[in-house]
Amino acid sequence: MRNVSFSPQLFRLSSPSLSPQLQPQPENLVIANETVVPEGQKGHSPVEFEKVKHHIMTEEEELMWRALEVQERPSTVKKKVAFMFLTRGKLPLAKLWERFFNGHQGLFSVYVHTSNLSYVDDGIPETSPFYRRRIPSKEVKWGMVSMVEAERRLLANALLDAANQRFVLLSETDIPLFNFSTIYSYLINSQHSFVDLYDLPGPAGRGRYNRRMSPVITRSKWRKGSQWFEIDREIALAVVSDNTYFPLFKKHCRWGCYADEHYLPTFVHVMFPGKNANRSLTWTDWSRRGPHPRKYTRRSVRAELLTKLRNREGCVYNGKESNKCYLFARKFDDSCIDMLIHFAGRIMGF
Numbered sequence: 001m002r003n004v005s006f007s008p009q010l011f012r013l014s015s016p017s018l019s020p021q022l023q024p025q026p027e028n029l030v031i032a033n034e035t036v037v038p039e040g041q042k043g044h045s046p047v048e049f050e051k052v053k054h055h056i057m058t059e060e061e062e063l064m065w066r067a068l069e070v071q072e073r074p075s076t077v078k079k080k081v082a083f084m085f086l087t088r089g090k091l092p093l094a095k096l097w098e099r100f101f102n103g104h105q106g107l108f109s110v111y112v113h114t115s116n117l118s119y120v121d122d123g124i125p126e127t128s129p130f131y132r133r134r135i136p137s138k139e140v141k142w143g144m145v146s147m148v149e150a151e152r153r154l155l156a157n158a159l160l161d162a163a164n165q166r167f168v169l170l171s172e173t174d175i176p177l178f179n180f181s182t183i184y185s186y187l188i189n190s191q192h193s194f195v196d197l198y199d200l201p202g203p204a205g206r207g208r209y210n211r212r213m214s215p216v217i218t219r220s221k222w223r224k225g226s227q228w229f230e231i232d233r234e235i236a237l238a239v240v241s242d243n244t245y246f247p248l249f250k251k252h253c254r255w256g257c258y259a260d261e262h263y264l265p266t267f268v269h270v271m272f273p274g275k276n277a278n279r280s281l282t283w284t285d286w287s288r289r290g291p292h293p294r295k296y297t298r299r300s301v302r303a304e305l306l307t308k309l310r311n312r313e314g315c316v317y318n319g320k321e322s323n324k325c326y327l328f329a330r331k332f333d334d335s336c337i338d339m340l341i342h343f344a345g346r347i348m349g350f
Contacts (some may be wrong), residue, residue, distance in 0.1 A: 003121070007052035036308040037173040059136070067159035067240050079165040079188050082109045082158035086140070086150055087172040089116035091330060092334030094130055095177060096341055099350050101129045104180045109164055111157050113150050117220045145250050147227070152246070168189075169228045173295070173331035174282060175340060177310050179349035183327050187254065191318050193232050193272070196225035196280035199263035208262065210252040215246060225265035228282040228330070235272055277316070283309050295331045302341035306347045 054290045057065065110133045124131050125208060140146045151169060158164050166187040176183060209222045218295060245267050254257040268276050285294040315325035344350050
């Protein structure tokens with residue numbers, strides 16, 4: 001499997017669409033004795049695919065395979081937005097998100113990856129959109145490649161639902177700045193994906209590049225950006241099937257490299273330069289020096305702050321200037337929940 005490069009453009013298999021199953025899958029799976037020949041590749045040598053069929057897949061490899069098997073969304077099925085939460089444990093702002101999602105069933109999917117493997121979410125009521133939405137998770141260490149592995153795990157689970165067309169990565173400290181209808185329309189109708197990326201000279205940017213990645217990734221291709229992204233299905237499939245760039249990051253972007261700040265920006269810069277807006281939809285305050293952004297507490301949550309975040313100048317949406325530059329904001333701790341719910345109806349529209 002590690003020697004086979006999967007391309008999302010090659011896989012259009014005839015099996016029925018798979019519903020997202022969030023329960024852990026069997027540890028190993030043996031592929032049926034079939035030779036898989038991609039559409040449009042008649043006469044293609046089956047040698048590489050023969051390697052796959054005889055390979056006993058790990059749980060992770062099976063998940064990626066299943067994500068690539070899913071057929072395209074039927075035109076009669078409504079498009080959905082996948083909200084993917086990468087968390088340490090519980091969701092302290094769950095009540096705000098439940099209010100945000102209320103009444104819009106069928107237009108969204110929720111997936112939760114928790115780094116704290118001992119966390120138990122049995123207390124979540126069945127009426128909550130977070131009920132049984134935790135995917136099989138693994139430990140995540142800050143600044144390490146395990147962060148990117150968790151993102152790929154979330155994407156693979158979300159891709160199992162063919163109706164999911166846009167994919168948003170969020171943390172437990174994120175909040176929506178607008179109501180569901182506004183955010184849904186913004187994402188579904190966008191001509192671009194939103195991955196923050198830029199070329200940064202100096203030790204915090206180009207200085208993290210490892211020349212062992214050459215010639216596949218050169219210093220001129222190296223990019224940095226926020227890990228909080230929003231991408232379409234084509235890019236999501238490419239990330240999950242990436243067997244070229246990700247292994248290099250896994251091997252050479254380790255201590256002091258911060259793969260979550262470089263992998264996706266570099267990958268999208270190289271593979272999808274014309275599809276990306278080169279900005280994030282999640283507001284983060286980096287005005288204070290240090291490795292972490294500002295954290296908002298209860299005293300920080302004021303109408304002026306939320307109004308300011310909702311109306312920002314200087315961004316472009318579908319070729320036109322827009323004052324909706326950010327749809328989400330972070331980092332808000334659990335002490336903010338009452339104030340956020342108070343302003344949700346008055347300012348954020350839900």
